[in-house]
Amino acid sequence: MRYFDKTGLYYLPLYLGLLFFASSLTPTLIPRSWLIQGVLGGLVMGLGYLIGRSAVTLWRLMALPEPSGRVAVTLRIVTGLPVAAVVALCLWQARDWQNSIRSRMGMELEENVETLQTVAVALAVFALLLLLGRLLLWLFDRVRFWLYRYMPARTANVAGFALTGFLLLVISRDGLLDRVIASLDTSMTIAQKLFDDAPPAPRSEMITGGRGSLVSWEALGEPGRNYVTQGPSAADITGFTDRPALQPIRVYVGRAQAETAQERADLALAELIRQGGFDREVLIVAMPTGTGWLDPGAVDPVEYMHSGDIATVAVQYSYFQSPLALILETESGLEQAKALIDAVHDHWRSLPSDTRPRLYIHGLSLGAWSSMHGTGLYAFLDDPISGAFWAGPPFPSGLWQSIIASRDAGSPASAPTLRDGQLVRFATHTDDGGGPRGWGPMRIMFLQYASDPIVFYEPASVFRAPDWMNEPPGPDVSPHLLFMPVVTQFQLAVDLALANTAPAGHGHAYYAPDYIGPWVAVTDPRDWTPEDTARLIAHCSAGFRMGCDHNQPER
Structure with missing residues (x-):
């Protein structure tokens, strides 16, 4: 035997x-x-x-x-x-x-396996x-x-192997893959129907898609409409800070608004100018996830910190969830980020340096990857931006990879340190990034969890x-x-x-309390105290009217 x-x-x-x-x-x-x-x-x-x-x-x-x-x-x-x-x-x-x-x-422990x-x-x-x-x-x-009828055995074996592989490729491509793409096309059709089923447009001139807006309310899609209408109001902010507040500016352009990334970026810039975004103290270019979703837990807190004297601009580049967008529309997010960041940065550079807002770049997950790609050398070297805050950077992110490779000897990849932390810092679920002191002229912050496979795959x-x-x-x-x-x-x-x-605060489930400390460190809000930070964390953790729903998954 x-x-x-x-x-x-x-x-x-x-x-x-x-x-x-x-x-x-x-x-x-x-x-x-x-x-x-x-x-x-x-x-x-x-x-x-x-x-x-x-x-x-x-x-x-x-x-x-x-x-x-x-x-x-x-x-x-x-x-x-x-x-x-x-x-x-x-x-x-x-x-x-x-x-x-x-x-x-x-989490609750398992009694039985x-x-x-x-x-x-x-x-x-x-x-x-x-x-x-x-x-x-x-x-x-x-x-x-x-x-075997037509060629020697060894040649037939090799040719048979190659031909079998080709047949499998044809079957999978024309069968399984076509079905997958068809289902994705269906999901995109559903997304388009959301535009047709949009609620009535807002009447305010200071809401993207409202009266006088350059952006179509219907073309915003559900993620965009939620984003521009569900943030904190000036009254909400005043009620929390007990200080006069402005209504935050939120500009959003949907994927269906225009055919090309550059057209959407130009429209976003024009709408930002129309609403007076460059007259605010802080301006953030934020790239959404694949579906166009922006985490309210990331955006709302920073609006509270700056008493509403802030504008945020974002453009949708896909209808797919981030993993599918990464595979099927790899270039879409990168092209859109570069077009939007270049457009905003070029206009910002043309303004007097003593009156223009501080400019920051932000993104979560696929939005972090695309916005890192779109933040070119000009943004870092030629009239540089004030800083950037990226959360859950996906493992292919080139800038993140180079920074991780440059970390201090003995510094872990999950919570690295780089020299004295004047340029780049890392925040985690248990570390807020070190506060607003000790920085150089530019501030770059990463928020990542040691258990996040999107980051550490x-x-x-x-x-x-x-x-x-x-x-x-x-x-x-x-x-x-x-x-x-x-x-x-x-x-x-x-x-x-x-x-x-x-659970929130682990894996790829980023949530509001963990954004707050890093935003304070990066943007250094005026007259902001550690007590204010503690109150805001408690406020957001309690789930009050902020939109800081830290249990809301990426869509």
Whole structure:
């Protein structure tokens, strides 16, 4: 009986698949339910099995000797028992591993880990993948056997493999992918219908889309209409600060307003000028997330800090949620950010330096990535902006990556320091960025959570551990986190999908109280005290009339 017996199970691939499954039970950044864990476990088990099968095939192609008889049986036992022990140990520890994340995020601990359900789902997913693999092998055999009639066996095998891959590409492209794109087209159609179902336009001339506005109320879309109408009023701000306040200016241009990024940027600038945005003390260019949503918890507090003497301008560039926008409309956000920031910065530079507002750039998630890209060297060097505040910067962000790479030796990637903090600082859930003192002429602030996979996902984790895995874990990261080649990559990919399911202040769920300290540090509001900061945090945490809904997910 041969160890690699074609008529039975490939024990080596099966053992490798079981080790992959066991490794998938270890914690990463976001807590997983038993269902998600089962799907993940079955997926990586199938992947481990595939890798093992490929290794067996390579072994045979090289005509290397294969154990048989008692040697084969002994090897099965010697290798199988440790694998079984590892799987049993990981299943036993799975609940405690998940609770090690949940406890650090202030979540209710799991009493039961639903081991049987997890294993059942994993086996079902593995069986499905195995069936698909058998079908693909059958298809490959049919193709290469047909080619044997016309060419030598080795040539037919290579050509059959290539042709099978081409058939799969055609099927997936013209079948599955087309269905996905069609569903996305449907979602875009729904988004367009929102324009047709818009409520009556406001009558005020100081609201984007209202009387005399250069921007169409219908074309704003639901995110834009909510943004320009649901912020704090001058009366709200006065009631909180007990000081006279202005009505904050919010300019927004919807994706449907114009065809090109430059046209939308030019219109946003014209509307900003019409409403007197350049006459305010503070001006913020804010890039929204993929759907056009701007986090009220990020915008409302800074309007309170400056007694409403502030203007914010934003332009929508997509209808998709950020992950889809990143994949399907990668350039849209980058082009829109560059067009808008350039337009506003150029006009701002033309104004007298002693009367123009302080200019800041802001973005959350995909908005942070696009606005970092759009903030070119001119904004930093030629008549530079006053600063920038970026929250949850996605891992592909080039500027963020270069800053992380330049951090002080021994400084963790989750909460880095750079020299004396005069130019760049990092805030976290437990660190507000150090306050408004000690800065140089420009202030750049990042807000990131150690448990945010959108920030700390690492494509190279297929083969090597990310730097942050080799550092002491952040306050909301499990100390039991373990790197496993290939498996960790899939765990982090699942974390990406679950990033917004974490409690507020963890994962990718950024919320108002954590924006407040960094905004104070970056914009240094006039006559603002630490007591004011504490009151504003308490006010926003209580969920009063601010729009600071810190439980509202990115849409």
